[in-house]
Amino acid sequence: MSAIIVTPAADADMEDIHAIECASFSLPWTQGQLLRELYGEDSYFSVARDTERGDILGYVILREIGYEAELMNIAAREASRRRGVASALMRDVIEHARNVGIANIFLEARASNAAALRLYEKHGFMRVGQRRGYYDCPHEDAVIMKLDI
Numbered sequence: 389m390s391a392i393i394v395t396p397a398a399d400a401d402m403e404d405i406h407a408i409e410c411a412s413f414s415l416p417w418t419q420g421q422l423l424r425e426l427y428g429e430d431s432y433f434s435v436a437r438d439t440e441r442g443d444i445l446g447y448v449i450l451r452e453i454g455y456e457a458e459l460m461n462i463a464a465r466e467a468s469r470r471r472g473v474a475s476a477l478m479r480d481v482i483e484h485a486r487n488v489g490i491a492n493i494f495l496e497a498r499a500s501n502a503a504a505l506r507l508y509e510k511h512g513f514m515r516v517g518q519r520r521g522y523y524d525c526p527h528e529d530a531v532i533m534k535l536d537i
């Protein structure tokens with residue numbers, strides 16, 4: 389039976405990651421932006437794979453800023469959602485943050501993104517603020533969330 393494994397992202401994964409990015413967001417990151425995170429010294433970039441087929445099922449990017457970090461991006465392949473892909477990535481990124489001594493993780497999510505907000509709450513994030521009109525396409529508020537590690 390196939391399962392989900394989380395490993396560091398690699399250059400060879402970029403096309404698959406970018407395809408998921410484009411299918412998931414109205415303003416997707418470019419491959420160049422994703423590559424900057426892959427090679428950035430302050431970034432932690434993981435992928436979730438199907439253990440049998442090896443397909444990329446999702447990815448997460450954390451940017452570290454001293455004792456704090458920002459969860460920059462997380463997405464699961466549309467056909468693989470509600471199977472625990474994002475939860476596996478969240479557990480990985482939180483464990484990494486704990487191991488390197490990060491005290492807090494912050495993130496922003498669209499106020500209408502119920503799936504993401506539920507995911508983050510499930511992993512212990514608390515709502516700490518709202519930024520009015522923060523997003524475009526569509527114009528929308530951001531919810532700011534924080535996890536104390």
Ligand SMILES: CC(C)(COP(=O)(O)OP(=O)(O)OC[C@H]1O[C@@H](n2cnc3c(N)ncnc32)[C@H](O)[C@@H]1OP(=O)(O)O)[C@@H](O)C(=O)NCCC(=O)NCCS
Nearest residue numbers: 412462463464469470471472473474475497503504506507
């Ligand atoms: C948000 C997203 C990453 C969740 O990925 P996923 O792999 O389907 O999530 P999981 O299966 O690990 O679900 C974990 C929890 O998240 C919440 N959740 C996920 N999808 C949900 C949905 N459609 N509706 C409500 N809650 C949802 C649930 O609490 C779920 O736990 P449960 O299954 O025990 O109820 C995915 O929907 C996605 O890629 N969306 C587009 C990109 C995006 O919005 N990223 C976040 C940017 S802030």
